[in-house]
Amino acid sequence: MKKEEPIYKRRIADDFNDGKELLQNLENNITMFGSARTAQSDQHAILAQKLAYNLAQKGINIISGGGKGIMEAANRGAYKSNNAESIGLSIKLPFEDSSNPYTTRNLMFNYFFSRKYMLVKYSRACVVFPGGFGTLDEMFEVLTLTQTGKMAGGFKVYLVGVEYWKYLVKFIKKSLYPTGMINKEDIDLITLTDDISLIEKDISALLNKDFIEEEIDKLIK
Helix, strand or coil: CCCHHHHHHHHHHHHHHHHHHHHCCCCCEEEEECCCCCCCCCHHHHHHHHHHHHHHHCCCEEEECCCCCHHHHHHHHHHHHCCCCEEEEEECCCCCCCCCCCCCEEEEECCHHHHHHHHHHCCCEEEECCCCHHHHHHHHHHHHHHHCCCCCCCCEEEEECHHHHHHHHHHHHHHHCCCCCCCHHHHCCEEEECCHHHHHHHHHHHHHHHHHHHHHHHHHC
């Protein structure tokens, strides 16, 4: 066990250091989550590709888990645009191919926890499409980080797939909130919609606001 510990620590350090090197010089990033099992012909994959393409056309970089399904659709859209980076942060898995060919920057992670951190560390919003345990894990971690002030101010979380997510949102509103497990403002962290044009406009406005504030800060300094 003691012999394995230095290797374990080195792999963790590699995940964080390599992730930082890959992403730290990029601005205007958003992250897209969703199932690796979703077919490219599925309506949600089509929406993911379209949204990623539209955002990339505006110079907004797309970060995904780098795998198949929704992740591939998101990367495909950004890659097709050729106007922004299409980033895939993959993970080594023994039971499936966890990468897709539609990335301009990519990194293979050793551990889920370091990958999850890097998926949103440099992002200003995340869009969550239907998915399973992995997608839920990513979504709730982002919500927790946002709730506790660990994400950048104004960080946005969108759920696409009203029919898919509505019972989860109902649980949050009818169980978590009434019992005092969360506050009213925590519910407002989530935007549930199938309107990707709304998401596109919202994210564009958010990033434009960031740019204006940065320019004002430069003038003040």
